[in-house]
Amino acid sequence: MARDRRANEETNDDRDRAHGVAGDRGGPYGLATAAHARRQGIETLVLGEPMSFWRENMPAKMMLRSGPDWHMDVAGEHTMMAFLAERGVDPADVAPIPISLFLEYADWFRERAGVAVEPDLVEDLVKTNGRFEATLRSGRLGRGMPGRSWRNTRPSLDR
Numbered sequence: 395m396a397r398d399r400r401a402n403e404e405t406n407d408d409r410d411r412a413h414g415v416a417g418d419r420g421g422p423y424g425l426a427t428a429a430h431a432r433r434q435g436i437e438t439l440v441l442g443e444p445m446s447f448w449r450e451n452m453p454a455k456m457m458l459r460s461g462p463d464w465h466m467d468v469a470g471e472h473t474m475m476a477f478l479a480e481r482g483v484d485p486a487d488v489a490p491i492p493i494s495l496f497l498e499y500a501d502w503f504r505e506r507a508g509v510a511v512e513p514d515l516v517e518d519l520v521k522t523n524g525r526f527e528a529t530l531r532s533g534r535l536g537r538g539m540p541g542r543s544w545r546n547t548r549p550s551l552d553r
């Protein structure tokens with residue numbers, strides 16, 4: 395998760411390097427990466443179940459060690475603070491943050507950032523001729539390659 399507002403410091407070279415991101419997962423880092431990529435005009439393919447590691451493997455009554463100044467938005471717009479403010483919640487009243495509230499923030503962030511998640515799992519990933527191909531549990535094929543020489547290649551699913 396990002397902490398505090400950070401300036402967008404990418405150069406044109408950085409943007410040229412990444413014209414497609416495939417295989418992001420639906421956890422906090424995957425969602426944050428996908429949102430940032432989308433903002434840069436880079437198409438993404440996010441697989442998995444949104445926040446499933448948190449939903450399924452952490453105690454339901456867990457309190458986060460992160461405070462409300464931690465969030466998923468590199469641009470500093472869709473922050474935990476913004477989420478709480480929109481709901482009229484004083485951050486002091488939710489410290490430490492319960493996991494249920496953080497999961498609500500994650501859903502809110504995903505919606506605000508326009509990040510869609512394909513509920514599918516990667517079972518195999520190979521690189522063929524400089525291009526990644528992922529075999530998904532559903533049997534579909536996910537394709538994508540971040541790279542300068544593949545700038546017209548976008549992450550996609552063969553349905």
Ligand SMILES: Cc1cc2nc3c(=O)[nH]c(=O)nc-3n(C[C@H](O)[C@H](O)[C@H](O)COP(=O)(O)OP(=O)(O)OC[C@H]3O[C@@H](n4cnc5c(N)ncnc54)[C@H](O)[C@@H]3O)c2cc1C
Nearest residue numbers: 419420421422423424441442443446447458459460515516
């Ligand atoms: C008990 C506990 C408390 C924690 N508390 C905090 C905290 O307070 N603050 C904090 O910042 N961090 C905390 N962490 C750390 C935090 O959980 C991780 O850093 C974070 O979840 C990693 O996020 P991630 O994006 O890598 O994905 P993860 O959260 O690890 O999720 C993995 C995602 O990948 C998807 N996936 C899995 N397998 C596949 C597959 N084969 N194909 C496609 N998708 C797949 C899943 O559906 C899931 O959405 C805590 C961790 C634990 C265990």
